[in-house]
Amino acid sequence: MRSETSRVLITTARAQHHEFANCLHTVAGLLHMEMYDRATEFIAELTRARTTKTRRADHVREPVLSALLVGKSAVAAERGVALHIGASTSLPRRALVPHDLMMVLGNLIDNALDAVAAHPVPDPRVDVDVWAEGDTVVLRVADNGPGVPPGARPHVFTEGWSTKQPHPGRGVGLAQVRRIADQYDGAAALDERAGGGAVFTVRLPRALAPEAVAGR
Template sequence: MSPSTVLRSTVRDSPEKVGPWSVGPAAPPPARWSPRRKMLLLFAAGILSQYSLDVLVAGLSGWPLAIRCLWALGMVASALLMDERSASAVRLHSAFLSAVASLSFIGLVLVTGATGSVYFHFFPCLPLIMCLLYPQDSLSASLSGVLCSVGVSGLLWVEGRPVSEVLLWAGVVVTATLIGAYGAREFRKAQRAEAEGRVERARREALEQLAISERRRAHSEKLATLGQLAASVVHEINNPVAFIHSNLDYLEQEVLSETPASREELAEVFRETRVGVERVRQIVADLRGFSRMDAEEPTECALADVVSDAARIARLRLQHVARLEVDIPAELPPVLAVRRRLAQVLLNLLVNAGDALEGRRGAEVHIRGRQEGARVLLLVEDNGPGFPPDVLPRLFETFFTTKGPEKGTGLGLALSREMVEQFGGTLVAENRAEGGARLRLEFPVSGCPSNSLPEQAAFR
């Protein structure tokens, strides 16, 4: 980065001011006209516009207009001063507006005829309206219900109405308040359930996307491994194809010649040709099966079969590099894993061993298996230089590799450990005392929980 770039970046990101000008990024303007504020201002305008109803009810009078002006002024002041960033402030704002609306309505009823006012019969409606306006908060509806109950009871009591009528109207207002509060509570429960449903759906989608991403990452690592084997695969296929081609030429000559070879010779040629075709078919089938990206469930699988699958492909890489020896007892108990993924892990380890042994005389790679208690151990060992001390602690870090960009992605060992751990196993790297590297895989025997297994002695 050039000095001028650093300077521009420093000036652009600095919050300091020089005179009236700010050299930092401009702060976004405060959201003064949020939907809630606009709604309150619209209600304030509606309250003033309804003065025409007061004129029809009580004639031209200054008191209804004064009450409506105070009511609207309270709503405007609340809209301008409300702090929407604080939940407690919004709750107090809602309670304040509810109190203003209730007291203003009581005053409006009082100046337009008291119990004879047309508005008197709307007392039970006001708590319901508060519940509709503020369904997230029961305080507003409760406060409005209390004030309206006191107001309607006071108006009736002042006029000397019977106690039964006073109690009846107070009970109607309280009932309306309870109905509104119940409806608001159910609305809040439905909203919470909907929000939880959205969160759960988002969580499931995220998990699905993560699973897809993991499968794609595993598939990419498979293709990278196969890419490293490409030259060996071509060489391995060319050998049988060469003598298939030679045999076909021989058969063509014999069929067209006047003195064809004996039937035994022709049968031998056909057998050799069939062996070559079968060899090519086996290589292609192994590669195709290994590269498939299926979302499989773990099943019981025999380690001998898994090692056989990986070793067949790995020999394409190791045949000119090192001697591969496999010692997996057939009586080893099965482990719970995805066979194709476990074969990918072993192939990754064998290809890494081949890269480490490149150009080394007398190189050997050994795969050994053994059962120790409720654990099955699988060791991949070589007689190479081993892991350098500074590399060993970082061996399973994602994107860490000591290979060149044309050979390593830094994902193979990290992905291998992840897959082994998904099967309840462990993958550990270490150096052998006699020299060389060792990758130690441990799996719980199928049917034995991995978290309840005892510690096992190290296999040497």
């Protein structure tokens, strides 16, 4: 468990580092070409985008999930995908087992990024929404990729199943999502996204600490 958590955090940290380095190189290039106004505009654009994402991630009061969202935004940017955190995203600070929520959300986002990256579409995007219903945490991730054929949908949470080329490491993430949902007596569902793509929704009952629910 700890090694998997470390792997996720290291991956997101590396992506943030690369994104930061690319931004610095772009600013340095604009300054070198004496395009000072464009450099100023570029910095302002970055600041606005980062502020919006950070503000919405801050609405997730569980620090592990908030940090994951910021990190996955950098991963998405590295892959040329826009990751949007829903304006209604909101969650009390404490989760009983933050690692479980991190693994579910991280796997759903990775799966969505793979879907849009493997089948390029105009303006690829992934939409993330996280909210609480009482002590139940609901995590929803949608993408505008090719979607999943109806006949294949019953198998997406099966270990080893994948739309990608066969590989020993394939078909693990969504199976893990289902296992965690089962542990909470919750549910993991796949639906078609309006306009094309897929929507994954996971409900985890009793995932929030009692005092967090009482303090909402």
